[in-house]
Structure formats: structure tokens, C-alpha cells
Amino acid sequence: MTSVSRIAGVAAAPEPGRFRERVRAWLAEYARKVEAKEQRRGRRFDREAEMEALARARVLQASLFDAGLAGLTWSREYGGQGLPSEYLRIFAEEARGYELGTNFFNIAFGMVGPTIAQLGSEDQKSTYLPRMLRGQDTWCQLFSEPGAGSDVASLQTRAVRDGDEWVIDGQKVWTSGAHRADFGALLARTDPDAPKHQGLTMFILDMRINGVTVKPLRQITGEAQFNEVFFDGARIPIDSVIGEVNGGWNAAVTMLMNERVAIGAAGGGNDVTAGSFSNVLALAERMGTTKDPVVRQRLARVYTLARVLGFVRQRTQDAVKAGRTPGPEGSIAKLLSAEVLQAAADAGTSIAGVSAQAWASDDPEGDAWARGAMSPFIITIGGGTNEIQRNIIGERVLGLPKEPQVDRDMPFRELKVGTQR
Ligand SMILES: Cc1cc2nc3c(=O)[nH]c(=O)nc-3n(C[C@H](O)[C@H](O)[C@H](O)COP(=O)(O)OP(=O)(O)OC[C@H]3O[C@@H](n4cnc5c(N)ncnc54)[C@H](O)[C@@H]3O)c2cc1C
Incomplete structure (x- = not known):
């Protein structure tokens, strides 16, 4: 058995076959x-x-x-x-x-x-x-607020310096996994007089401290995987800042790029799209509809999208391998992942027919397609909606003109966002 050398500075990669x-x-x-x-x-x-x-x-x-x-x-x-x-x-x-x-x-x-x-x-x-x-x-990611999702730079949670600590007040929403997280990466406003992108800071926050309250949100599937998080005078040490004070936008963009790559391009253990095609095919086989031309067309669409996604993922992984920071290609992979999952859910629901709507209570697989039909929305919104990914691709890949941003240079305090009316 080959083991990776642990001598400092020597990265002796094991022979791939032995590693496998x-x-x-x-x-x-x-x-x-x-x-x-x-x-x-x-x-x-x-x-x-x-x-x-x-x-x-x-x-x-x-x-x-x-x-x-x-x-x-x-x-x-x-x-x-x-x-x-x-x-x-x-x-x-x-x-x-x-x-x-x-x-x-x-x-x-x-x-x-x-x-x-x-x-x-x-x-x-x-x-x-x-x-x-x-x-x-x-960990969890504490970015979105009731008044700041796609336009996350409009967030209102405040971090105010008090001696050796920062004091946090405000509210986050849609925080995945906050109920079981030990730590959170928190984006908060540290300078309300600066334009909205310039007065933000990212912090490391221990989720178990006083002043942090996590409340679950129930999803359409019946599960509660994300939460509201309230901050009421929560105190964190000054060295909790990730990067620069008021440099949080740069940190947020870095994290969102990594998120899009993780959701869309990473593959690996979370490879929902590879499973999507085989699951729909297995369903069509069970229902005896693989010869039906409409079903075949739907299967072909899922397969084609999944294959294209595979190539996009490969390109992204190669870019990361070559040492490049993930760029807008992460948005292409994320958007495509959402399309694959939705195509698979649509195909599955139509192939399953009425059994996607009603099932015997003792059938453990019975609600799989109903849940499958409800779940793809997750990926069309979380990590930035499909529309936002299309904006990024339009601007940064296709070179189309940027959306007008009239509020870009105004002090945040003067903007009509969130509860600032
Ligand atoms: C499953 C899931 C997990 C999540 N996990 C987290 C998490 O862990 N941490 C976290 O901080 N957040 C999380 N979120 C929140 C997520 O990032 C936001 O929901 C998302 O950014 C959209 O924001 P919003 O819900 O406020 O919608 P809005 O921004 O209000 O958007 C509403 C609609 O308007 C469209 N829209 C908005 N702006 C534009 C524009 N400029 N051009 C075109 N269309 C536009 C959107 O596409 C959308 O259709 C999660 C969301 C989901 C669904």
C-alpha cells in the first residue's frame, strides 16, 4: 500500500492504481x-x-x-x-x-x-x-436575509466594534444546516456610510454562543433543512474577521464562486445528476414504457443534459487543477445542474403518472417521485437563482452590457432596501 509522503514539502503522489x-x-x-x-x-x-x-x-x-x-x-x-x-x-x-x-x-x-x-x-x-x-x-453560511437574497449586498445585519469584540444584531434566513452547525461564516454590515458593497465584513461565528437563536423553516417536502437565525447582541472576538474589515464583498464573491463550483461542478459523492438519468431509466423499465417514443425523448433529454454537464464539470475541474480561481464557469455548471435535475423530475413525474401523486402507505418507495418533483427547486434558488446565473453568464462569459446599478455608489444608509424605507 502506497501512502502519501508526510515529509514536509514533499508531495509524493501515490500511483493512481494503488491509490484506488x-x-x-x-x-x-x-x-x-x-x-x-x-x-x-x-x-x-x-x-x-x-x-x-x-x-x-x-x-x-x-x-x-x-x-x-x-x-x-x-x-x-x-x-x-x-x-x-x-x-x-x-x-x-x-x-x-x-x-x-x-x-x-x-x-x-x-x-x-x-x-x-x-x-x-x-x-x-x-x-x-x-x-x-x-x-x-x-459549518453554515449566513448571508441571505429577508430583504437581501439575490442582492445580498443590501443586507442589514450589523456588526459594531466594542473594544476587543464585535457585537452582532440582525436576522438571517434560509440558512442551510444552521440547526446542526458548530460555526457559521457570517456576512454583516460594518460601515453603513459606505456604498453597499464596500461596508461589509465576513466573520467566523461560533453558533453556540449567547445571542444566537436558530429557528427551523419547514419545507414543502416536510423536512426542515434550513432556518432563520436571529442575532441579539451576540459577541465575537476581533480576530474573527475573514480577510479585511469592510472587505467582505470580496470574501463573499470568493465563497459564492466556490459554492457554485461545489454545487454544479464538483460531482463526487453528491453526484445527483449521474443518479438522475439511471433513476429515471430504472423507473421507465419498471413501468414498461421504454419503447414509448415520448418517454424515450424525455430520457434522451435528461441523458444529453447530464452528459453536457459532465463535460462542463471536467472543464471546471481542469481550470481548478491548473490553479485558476473558479470563475463564471461555476455558474454554467450550477445552472446546468438545475436543468438536469428539473428535466429528470419532470420526466420521472410524467413516467410515474398517477403513482407520483398517490401511493400505498406501505410502499417505502411510494413518495420518491413526489419528493423528486418538489426537490429540484432547491438547486434553482440556493447558491444564486437560475436568473442570477444567467446574468453572470451574460455579463462575464458573453460580454453583454451590465445591468444598470444606480445605487452602486450611494451610502448604504440612504438606500431604500430591507426595512430602510
Ligand atoms: C435550498 C436553499 C438553501 C439555501 N441555503 C442558504 C444558506 O445556507 N445561506 C444563505 O445565506 N442563503 C441560503 N439560501 C438563500 C438563497 O441564496 C436565496 O434564496 C437566493 O439567493 C434568492 O434570494 P431570495 O430568496 O431573496 O429571492 P429574490 O432575490 O427576492 O428573488 C426573487 C426572484 O427575482 C429574481 N431576480 C432577483 N434579482 C434579479 C435580477 N437582478 N435579474 C433577474 N432576476 C432577478 C430571482 O431570480 C427570483 O426568481 C438558500 C436557498 C435555498 C432555496
């Missing part, structure tokens, strides 16, 4: 294979089951870390393996179909971790990054 064997051996020993039927059914979490699954995920992540298989492309200095992204692909291929629970760490691995790695202080990097990789901490 190592991953396979770890999975066989520690991880649970999820049967195809169970994968199709998906999982509906109640709070207790969710916390149990998180506890299992933490144990597995710690084991991955100990085996030298966590943070494959992250810097070795902060607990990663310093390997090229090719190894991520190998890991994802082998791990497909296993329950690893890495989705609990998606915000840490895909968004906050890369942002701290790019903009954080040395102390923040050495404190938080290894803890993420060991599965010790889960």
Missing part, C-alpha cells in the same frame, strides 16, 4: 454500501435520524482523515493531502453508492474551507481547516 486500491480497501472496511433500491427511495430526515446520521458521518470522516484520505486536494500544511484533482475523481468513482455522510460537511469543504484557505489568517487556517477535515466541525 487503498480507497477501495477503506470503503470495504468502514463504509456502508447503499442498495440501488434505497438510493432510488432517497431519505427523509426527521431531526433525530439526522443527528444520528451526522454522528456517524463525523466518525467516518475522522477515519478517512486518519487513513490519509481526507482533503485530497487541500494543502498538506493544514491536514490535506496536496494531491491533484485527478485523485478526487478516483475517490468519487469508488465511493459512488456508499454512505459517507459527506453532505454534512459540504459547506465546510466546498465553500468556507476554500475561502478561509484563500483569505483567512494563518491562525484561522491552522485552527479551522484541520478540524473541518477531521469532521469535528460543521
Whole structure:
């Protein structure tokens, strides 16, 4: 068995075939294979089951870390393996179909971790990054507010300096996983006299401190995966700032770029789109409709979109591999992921017919398509809506004129946004 050299500064990448064997051996020993039927059914979490699954995920992540298989492309200095992204692909291929629970760490691995790695202080990097990789901490992203979603720079949550601390007051909404997060990346206004993009700062916030209240929001599927978060005089230390004070917009853009790549282009264990086609095909086979020309057309559309997405993902991964910061291509991949999921949900609902609307109460797979039809909305909104991705692609890929922004240079205090009327 080849192990990655741990001698400082020497990144001896293991031979890919040996690495694959190592991953396979770890999975066989520690991880649970999820049967195809169970994968199709998906999982509906109640709070207790969710916390149990998180506890299992933490144990597995710690084991991955100990085996030298966590943070494959992250810097070795902060607990990663310093390997090229090719190894991520190998890991994802082998791990497909296993329950690893890495989705609990998606915000840490895909968004906050890369942002701290790019903009954080040395102390923040050495404190938080290894803890993420060991599965010790889960994170949430505290950006959106009732009056600031697509236009997140209009947010009103305030951070005011008081001696050695920042005092936080305000409200966030749609905060995924806040109910189980140890830490949050908080975007707050630190200078209301500056134009809206210039008076923001990003902070690391311990979610368990006084003055932070998390309230769940119930979704159409019956689950409660996101929340409202209220801040009432919550106090955090001055060294909680990620990057520069009033430089939060840069940090937010960095995190959103990473998020779009994570949602749209990462593939790996969260590869919903690869599963989309095989699930719809399996449904058509079960219903005996694979010869129906309309069904075939729908299947072909899902397949084609999923294949195109695969190529876009590859291009994005190659860009990241070449050391480039994720750019607008992350928006293309994210938009396309949403299209694939929606096409698959539409196809599945029409193939399943009435059984997508009504099912026997003792059929464990019964509500899978109804839930499948309701879930794709998530990805068309979270991480920036489809319309916002199209704006980014229009402006930054196609070079179309920018939307007019009359409020760009005005002091935030004078804007009619949120509750400022
Ligand atoms: C599943 C899920 C998870 C989420 N998780 C988080 C999280 O963890 N943390 C967090 O901070 N936020 C989270 N969000 C919030 C998400 O980022 C926002 O919902 C999103 O940015 C849209 O903001 P909004 O809901 O305020 O809608 P609005 O911005 O009010 O948009 C309403 C409609 O107007 C359209 N629109 C707005 N501006 C433009 C424009 N300039 N051009 C064209 N159309 C436009 C939008 O596309 C949309 O259709 C999550 C959302 C979802 C659905």
C-alpha cells in the first residue's frame, strides 16, 4: 500500500492504481454500501435520524482523515493531502453508492474551507481547516436575509466594534444546516456610510454562543433543512474577521464562486445528476414504457443534459487543477445542474403518472417521485437563482452590457432596501 509522503514539502503522489486500491480497501472496511433500491427511495430526515446520521458521518470522516484520505486536494500544511484533482475523481468513482455522510460537511469543504484557505489568517487556517477535515466541525453560511437574497449586498445585519469584540444584531434566513452547525461564516454590515458593497465584513461565528437563536423553516417536502437565525447582541472576538474589515464583498464573491463550483461542478459523492438519468431509466423499465417514443425523448433529454454537464464539470475541474480561481464557469455548471435535475423530475413525474401523486402507505418507495418533483427547486434558488446565473453568464462569459446599478455608489444608509424605507 502506497501512502502519501508526510515529509514536509514533499508531495509524493501515490500511483493512481494503488491509490484506488487503498480507497477501495477503506470503503470495504468502514463504509456502508447503499442498495440501488434505497438510493432510488432517497431519505427523509426527521431531526433525530439526522443527528444520528451526522454522528456517524463525523466518525467516518475522522477515519478517512486518519487513513490519509481526507482533503485530497487541500494543502498538506493544514491536514490535506496536496494531491491533484485527478485523485478526487478516483475517490468519487469508488465511493459512488456508499454512505459517507459527506453532505454534512459540504459547506465546510466546498465553500468556507476554500475561502478561509484563500483569505483567512494563518491562525484561522491552522485552527479551522484541520478540524473541518477531521469532521469535528460543521459549518453554515449566513448571508441571505429577508430583504437581501439575490442582492445580498443590501443586507442589514450589523456588526459594531466594542473594544476587543464585535457585537452582532440582525436576522438571517434560509440558512442551510444552521440547526446542526458548530460555526457559521457570517456576512454583516460594518460601515453603513459606505456604498453597499464596500461596508461589509465576513466573520467566523461560533453558533453556540449567547445571542444566537436558530429557528427551523419547514419545507414543502416536510423536512426542515434550513432556518432563520436571529442575532441579539451576540459577541465575537476581533480576530474573527475573514480577510479585511469592510472587505467582505470580496470574501463573499470568493465563497459564492466556490459554492457554485461545489454545487454544479464538483460531482463526487453528491453526484445527483449521474443518479438522475439511471433513476429515471430504472423507473421507465419498471413501468414498461421504454419503447414509448415520448418517454424515450424525455430520457434522451435528461441523458444529453447530464452528459453536457459532465463535460462542463471536467472543464471546471481542469481550470481548478491548473490553479485558476473558479470563475463564471461555476455558474454554467450550477445552472446546468438545475436543468438536469428539473428535466429528470419532470420526466420521472410524467413516467410515474398517477403513482407520483398517490401511493400505498406501505410502499417505502411510494413518495420518491413526489419528493423528486418538489426537490429540484432547491438547486434553482440556493447558491444564486437560475436568473442570477444567467446574468453572470451574460455579463462575464458573453460580454453583454451590465445591468444598470444606480445605487452602486450611494451610502448604504440612504438606500431604500430591507426595512430602510
Ligand atoms: C435550498 C436553499 C438553501 C439555501 N441555503 C442558504 C444558506 O445556507 N445561506 C444563505 O445565506 N442563503 C441560503 N439560501 C438563500 C438563497 O441564496 C436565496 O434564496 C437566493 O439567493 C434568492 O434570494 P431570495 O430568496 O431573496 O429571492 P429574490 O432575490 O427576492 O428573488 C426573487 C426572484 O427575482 C429574481 N431576480 C432577483 N434579482 C434579479 C435580477 N437582478 N435579474 C433577474 N432576476 C432577478 C430571482 O431570480 C427570483 O426568481 C438558500 C436557498 C435555498 C432555496
